Amino acid sequence: MKKIFVKRISLFLFILLALLCIFHFAMDQLVVKDMSVKNYWLLGKKGNHYDALVLGSSRTHGGINVCQLKDSLKRNILNMSLEGTGYPEQYMMLSLFLRENSSKVLVLNVDVYSILRGFFSHPYHEYYYLPLISDSTVYANLKAYYGYKAVLWKYIPFYKYVDFNRQIGLNRLIKMYSSKNQEAYEKYQGTLLVNGSLKNVSDQQLVKNINTFLGEKNSISDTNIVYLKKIIHLAKQHNMQVMMVMLPEYHKVYAYQPSRKKIVSLFTSIAQTTNSKFYNFENHVTAYDITKLYNYSHLNAQGATVFTADFVKFFKPYVNK
Amino acid sequence: MLFNSIDFLVFFPIVTVLYFLLPNRATPFMLLIASCFFYMFFIPKYIFILAITILIDYFAGIFIEESTGKRRKVYLVVSIISTCLVLAIFKYANFFNSNFLAIADFFHLKYPVHTLNIILPIGLSFHTFQSLSYVIEVYYGRQKTERNFINYSVYVMFYPQLVAGPIERPQNLLHQFRERHKFDIIRVLSGLKLMLWGFFKKLVIADSVAIVVNQVYSSPYDYHGLALIVATILFAFQIYCDFSGYSDIAIGAARVMGYDLMQNFNTPYFSRSISEFWRRWHISLSTWFKDYLYIPLGGSRVSYWRRNYNLFITFTISGLWHGANWTYVIWGMLNGFYLIIENTFSGFFKEPVNKTGVKFHIKDKFKLLYTFTLICISWIFFRAASLTDAWYILTHLFSFNNSYGELKLFFSDYDTIQGPLFILFMLLIQYKAGDTGFEGYIAGRSIFIRWSFYFLILFIVLLFGLFKSQHQFIYFQF
Numbered sequence: 001m002k003k004i005f006v007k008r009i010s011l012f013l014f015i016l017l018a019l020l021c022i023f024h025f026a027m028d029q030l031v032v033k034d035m036s037v038k039n040y041w042l043l044g045k046k047g048n049h050y051d052a053l054v055l056g057s058s059r060t061h062g063g064i065n066v067c068q069l070k071d072s073l074k075r076n077i078l079n080m081s082l083e084g085t086g087y088p089e090q091y092m093m094l095s096l097f098l099r100e101n102s103s104k105v106l107v108l109n110v111d112v113y114s115i116l117r118g119f120f121s122h123p124y125h126e127y128y129y130l131p132l133i134s135d136s137t138v139y140a141n142l143k144a145y146y147g148y149k150a151v152l153w154k155y156i157p158f159y160k161y162v163d164f165n166r167q168i169g170l171n172r173l174i175k176m177y178s179s180k181n182q183e184a185y186e187k188y189q190g191t192l193l194v195n196g197s198l199k200n201v202s203d204q205q206l207v208k209n210i211n212t213f214l215g216e217k218n219s220i221s222d223t224n225i226v227y228l229k230k231i232i233h234l235a236k237q238h239n240m241q242v243m244m245v246m247l248p249e250y251h252k253v254y255a256y257q258p259s260r261k262k263i264v265s266l267f268t269s270i271a272q273t274t275n276s277k278f279y280n281f282e283n284h285v286t287a288y289d290i291t292k293l294y295n296y297s298h299l300n301a302q303g304a305t306v307f308t309a310d311f312v313k314f315f316k317p318y319v320n321k
Numbered sequence: 322m323l324f325n326s327i328d329f330l331v332f333f334p335i336v337t338v339l340y341f342l343l344p345n346r347a348t349p350f351m352l353l354i355a356s357c358f359f360y361m362f363f364i365p366k367y368i369f370i371l372a373i374t375i376l377i378d379y380f381a382g383i384f385i386e387e388s389t390g391k392r393r394k395v396y397l398v399v400s401i402i403s404t405c406l407v408l409a410i411f412k413y414a415n416f417f418n419s420n421f422l423a424i425a426d427f428f429h430l431k432y433p434v435h436t437l438n439i440i441l442p443i444g445l446s447f448h449t450f451q452s453l454s455y456v457i458e459v460y461y462g463r464q465k466t467e468r469n470f471i472n473y474s475v476y477v478m479f480y481p482q483l484v485a486g487p488i489e490r491p492q493n494l495l496h497q498f499r500e501r502h503k504f505d506i507i508r509v510l511s512g513l514k515l516m517l518w519g520f521f522k523k524l525v526i527a528d529s530v531a532i533v534v535n536q537v538y539s540s541p542y543d544y545h546g547l548a549l550i551v552a553t554i555l556f557a558f559q560i561y562c563d564f565s566g567y568s569d570i571a572i573g574a575a576r577v578m579g580y581d582l583m584q585n586f587n588t589p590y591f592s593r594s595i596s597e598f599w600r601r602w603h604i605s606l607s608t609w610f611k612d613y614l615y616i617p618l619g620g621s622r623v624s625y626w627r628r629n630y631n632l633f634i635t636f637t638i639s640g641l642w643h644g645a646n647w648t649y650v651i652w653g654m655l656n657g658f659y660l661i662i663e664n665t666f667s668g669f670f671k672e673p674v675n676k677t678g679v680k681f682h683i684k685d686k687f688k689l690l691y692t693f694t695l696i697c698i699s700w701i702f703f704r705a706a707s708l709t710d711a712w713y714i715l716t717h718l719f720s721f722n723n724s725y726g727e728l729k730l731f732f733s734d735y736d737t738i739q740g741p742l743f744i745l746f747m748l749l750i751q752y753k754a755g756d757t758g759f760e761g762y763i764a765g766r767s768i769f770i771r772w773s774f775y776f777l778i779l780f781i782v783l784l785f786g787l788f789k790s791q792h793q794f795i796y797f798q799f
Contacts, residue, residue, distance in 0.1 A: 165786065170784045
């Protein structure tokens, strides 16, 4: 009787393992086909040459209108910026992207938030990269931060899809196949323009908002500086010119951002040492016009149009070389 | 330590393996250490409170057995008062404080006592009642004193049921710690299956419907009609799946090691009367109140009015047990009131002879529906943050201003649809299974059906369970 149970349990576990492996393999193939995730849309691009790539967080995701740049300069430009990402994730994305594509110029967003220690709760949206964890670059980057967890994600079948079943699980696939809006990024070459306007607020509310926004996350992170330099170094390795660009925010917040001056001089110093150029647009006209921003730190669609029109002057020499 | 955590996934197999490998005399000690570790995962220093109540009741039991006459009663009363005092301080002090403050304010008097800055030790209400039942049973001579301190401590602290029950009786559990439980593959598998079913109810159903429930009940004034009705019905299933899920995991985990804990839920939403509901819902607590409060008050062997009084008091106190808020008290009172009405019109509510879940008469279906409706109405008070919120919800259940639009918004996301779908799945299984329970129902099928069912449940848990939801078990707050 016992032997029968042992055999049955062994068979059950074997079938379970087989099913987990099958699901694991199937999900790895299917999840990355979700083109509503910008990361997958970008990584799906292979064999392309671009005149310029725009890389950064939400500030450049909606603050530089790449279609406008393309139309005025007749160049092939792609906005690779990813919402809510810091330099570690941007570095990993750029590494993966440049394995299959190339570009002459990198327009790199630099700002206070990406340098501060605790602004992004995690340096990666790790779940997006888990279907690709067998890739050595992805695994090395995730292991550096997540340690043993990355090992579990890589080697235990299906574990990563259980751990993040909300983000990359079956729910995601069901949403993907039932959603109509799959190709939004292609139309706007990765730019996401946002409507809405900042309302006039008192200095008190501003301070409260900034403190909520930044809180205690106001010490400079050496890790983030390292990754910023790694991005620039990577671009240089691929013979790319680098423009470090600081986009305008609502001018009143500058006084409340801790370490701002220190960070700006840090960017200047990094630009010098890496043979790049740093463009600080903090005093651009859009920083003084609340109708051009949708919150304290992001240009809205109108603001992006106005800013991009001025940005072209600085950008043109790079792509015309 | 939460059952739905990686920590438990590591803890449980280690403790179970150790249990079977260690010699019999070492296992209670190992279980005690494991239970302490389990409890200290929450707030470590509160282990001392647990230790104090254990010591009090351990010695009370000995003194009661060795004493005669009035002394026995003195020790019993001292034990009850001191145990309840711990509960009163940690759970009710601030509640009574705030009420006295409100009364003092009303009469423009000064009330000097400040709010105590204390956190309720997790599971306090549960293990307090469990140790109280021990002392009371010893007093009545229905349980011999446990002289082995380790065994007694494990009885109070046994980790599967330490923080949210079932509230065990010493006659059922205490002797099991003296027995040797050999590894039995059938029993282990049975325990694991029950745990799986518990995880399904908690992680897949309870935590996903919580999304909608929390949204509505955190700001009920933004919602009307259908949205309020749906949120209330979903809460009924959230609390059932959350609590019975925990109980299933607890009973299953204990069963793996060979311990037999009492059933705590018996498909309560298939009840055809309120009294039947209370025989199927949180069975360990309702029997506790019946045996130690309702019956000592006179039970039902008294006059009609006295019986109703006993019922009302028992349920009011039961409501208060659940939480230090007037909403819980009203919830308890409402259930008491339901039972009084039912007892008054008992002829109509007499249950049919055939009690299986498979065959329902039309009258049964009506009774099921009205019972569920009444229970859902009482759940409004249980879940609402305040009496004002509860009253708003109650008085706006049939106000259908844009409520369909609100409802559509909830279920536009797949994450919120899955809860109701799996509720229907669960109810179907329970309906088909009837009183045999899902395990008995599945066990009678072919091996292909059995394995398919368990693979299906396992993959549903893996694919749809909210592992990172941060939703604690609801009854932890009691």
